[in-house]
Amino acid sequence: MKYKQREEIKTRLKTIFVTGTAGSGKSSLTSKLLEYYTRNGANVAVLNLDPGVESMPYNCDVDVRDYVDYVSIMQQYSLGPNGALVMANDLIASKIDEIQNEVDQINPDYLIVDTPGQIELFAYRSSGRFIVDNLRSDEKTSIFLFDGSIVTTPVNFVSIALLATSIRLRLNLPTINAITKTDVIDTKLKDILQWSTSLSTLENAISKDTDGETYALTTSILRGLNLNGFAQGLIPISNLTGEGIVNLESALSRILNLGEEVEG
Numbered sequence: 001m002k003y004k005q006r007e008e009i010k011t012r013l014k015t016i017f018v019t020g021t022a023g024s025g026k027s028s029l030t031s032k033l034l035e036y037y038t039r040n041g042a043n044v045a046v047l048n049l050d051p052g053v054e055s056m057p058y059n060c061d062v063d064v065r066d067y068v069d070y071v072s073i074m075q076q077y078s079l080g081p082n083g084a085l086v087m088a089n090d091l092i093a094s095k096i097d098e099i100q101n102e103v104d105q106i107n108p109d110y111l112i113v114d115t116p117g118q119i120e121l122f123a124y125r126s127s128g129r130f131i132v133d134n135l136r137s138d139e140k141t142s143i144f145l146f147d148g149s150i151v152t153t154p155v156n157f158v159s160i161a162l163l164a165t166s167i168r169l170r171l172n173l174p175t176i177n178a179i180t181k182t183d184v185i186d187t188k189l190k191d192i193l194q195w196s197t198s199l200s201t202l203e204n205a206i207s208k209d210t211d212g213e214t215y216a217l218t219t220s221i222l223r224g225l226n227l228n229g230f231a232q233g234l235i236p237i238s239n240l241t242g243e244g245i246v247n248l249e250s251a252l253s254r255i256l257n258l259g260e261e262v263e264g
């Protein structure tokens with residue numbers, strides 16, 4: 001009986017959507033998570049939702065490029081790159097049953113979803129939300145990546161935090177915030193982590209860095225946002241060195257398995 005219960009828990013599908021600004025490290029992290037979970041004995045599948053990507057750093061199990069050809073959409077409908085991406089995303093949404101079938105065939109423990117670089121096309125258009133809502137999974141969560149090379153000034157930090165909040169609102173998923181590229185920001189990381197946990201430290205940093213108007217705007221955004229809601233628990237990671245991936249997995253595990261770690 002006990003054994004049977006374990007089996008039942010193991011086959012529950014857990015889906016992780018990897019989101020973040022363009023170039024923040026979504027595909028690299030997808031690859032790292034695939035490596036991590038596989039090493040720990042889990043059955044993992046990766047779904048690439050980016051129709052415009054040319055190459056990625058992992059072997060993809062389910063790939064939307066098998067369903068839509070972004071370049072021919074551009075040519076056939078005389079669309080620019082973004083118009084073609086919008087159309088490609090709508091077409092992908094219409095293929096949700098086929099995509100779901102492919103995932104079901106694999107029957108993984110974890111499905112890691114690499115999302116398109118153009119986050120606004122994915123998160124704000126109805127097709128992106130449709131895919132998030134309609135992929136069948138027992139548990140779903142998302143990771144939002146703060147690009148470490150961008151959030152090195154307090155105003156950039158607040159801007160990206162605002163975006164993270166907006167995406168969270170839009171996708172309506174429990175979200176873990178992580179900061180990438182810690183290997184290149186070095187000592188700045190300490191400041192960023194302080195900004196993320198202390199409103200007064202962040203406001204002081206903004207006041208030193210900006211004129212009155214920007215200060216007033218940034219601090220009123222901040223107070224409205226409620227710092228606890230977006231950046232507490234910002235997890236530092238490097239996709240290059242692998243630093244912090246274990247902490248990220250623990251945070252994922254708390255949401256997805258209610259505290260149960262991946263079995264090794």
Ligand SMILES: Nc1nc2c(ncn2[C@@H]2O[C@H](COP(=O)(O)OP(=O)(O)OP(=O)(O)O)[C@@H](O)[C@H]2O)c(=O)[nH]1
Nearest residue numbers: 022023024025026027028117180181184238239240
């Ligand atoms: N130094 C360093 N470079 C990184 C890290 N993560 C990603 N990169 C680099 O940043 C660039 C973009 O990484 P990707 O993983 O393609 O980012 P992405 O968010 O998938 O990009 P798009 O899908 O194009 O939006 C690549 O050159 C990566 O090698 C990191 O933690 N440290």
Ligand SMILES: [Mg+2]
Nearest residue numbers: 026027050117
């Ligand atoms: Mg990518």
